[in-house]
Amino acid sequence: MTEFLLATAGVILFTVAVGLVRILGGPGDADRMMAAQLIGTGGIGSLLLIAAATGEHGIEDVALGLALLAAFASAAFVNSGAPAEEPGADAADVR
Amino acid sequence: MSLLVDIFSVIAISAGVFFYLAGTVGLLRFPDTLSRLHALTKADNLGLGLVVLGLLPRAGSPLAALKLLAIWALVQLASATTAQLIGRAVRRKGRVA
């Protein structure tokens, strides 16, 4: 069973790797914004499988943190290119 | 009994991995950014859900199982919203560029 869990974790990491090749090379920054999403779902999947396989403590907490931080990173990526939507806001005041 | 649990886990996790692979195939083959976004967020999340389902019977305690479900719910919520966010940004960039 442990081998199966580790093997599936490896397969998921492999899909993350292949996806990364596609996304990071993707034309334009729009594609690259999805990278945090990909790592988020793929990374959490393999983390949970590795946790079940090795029985190490605390990996689920890392998965929780990773879920929050992947969403945070995606929001930051999206926000970096977006001008303010408010009327009358200073267009140069972009974060 | 434990054999049944193991078989259930194997089936669920394998289905989950299948959806991860499907999502990646979609990422590679779909023609434009929005459909790639769709493939990534929907298929990968379903894969994660099935993996969590497969790991639930193996959890050490009801609290651990609850934590697994909480992780899945958080990822669902966060990635659905993030998909919308990224989609908007992609459309906005397409209009400006």
Added chain:
Amino acid sequence: MILVQALDLGLGLLVFAVGAWTVFARGPFAATVGYVVYGLLLSLVWIRLFAVDVALTEAAIGSGVTGLLLIGAAARMRDAETTAHEKPLSGPLRLAIAALCVLVALALAAVVLLLPDNGPSLAPQSLHHLAETGLGNPVTAVLIAYRAFDTMLEKVVLVLAVVGVWSLAQDRYWGGAPGEARAERPEPTLAFLAQVLAPLGILVGVHIFWVGADEPGGAFQGGAILAAMWMIVMMARLSEAPATRARWLRLALIAGPVVFLAAGVAGAVFAGGFFAYPPGFAKPVILFIEAFMVLSIAVTLPMLVTGPPRRETRQ
């Protein structure tokens, strides 16, 4: 086992490839994305090295907070158009830089690979005395019990960093607020994300801090997650960075190091030595110190990321 080694090797190669891509990426945004991805993958590597506390910190600080810092810097550079006037680095200079970096990396790799199998280590002693501290997590024991003085100085360094960042403000904005004002009509999707994530994130952050006494986690990781939640609320423009002259802000920034130092001095009075903890009472004292550390970190990191004051607050 061959499967585990294949997994680890694949993970290592992936991290290396992403790192290489980041170095050669075009444009600051692409490089920042690569860096954040690299950080998140690196936290997986730490888990495989059985350093779960470090994995949490890498994900929270290495890719979360630092990633946002880099994104802000890249956006500001793009807007300021300073890079348009810079000469690109010459070829030979780039080659020399690359050669130097590779040499340092090789030297580090050689040192790690040549370490003796049973090198000098204090790990057995630290585990041996763990029961006296009342803690179950040796990492927390090292941070707050065995080398508490060092950790306290690190918190002081954070305060100094904030002072340094604030001192970059223009004279007329001194005491004002960094970042942007709260928006009248914030963008709905981002606002929804912030409203959903922030309460859950606060729960998770406090949980990771609390559980750090016995399981992987701790004040720094919990505080970093709380900081990320405040930053996402500020990103969504649902809340704004406070004015730097605000008394509560300044108190919150120094609360951590001050309480830490006070505990150390109290140890000299009540427990027989600077930073000694009363035996049998160590764990409550440690948790008390950590609670204030969490507060300080959760306030300091967003202040470092939002930068120097750029506007006056509405009076």
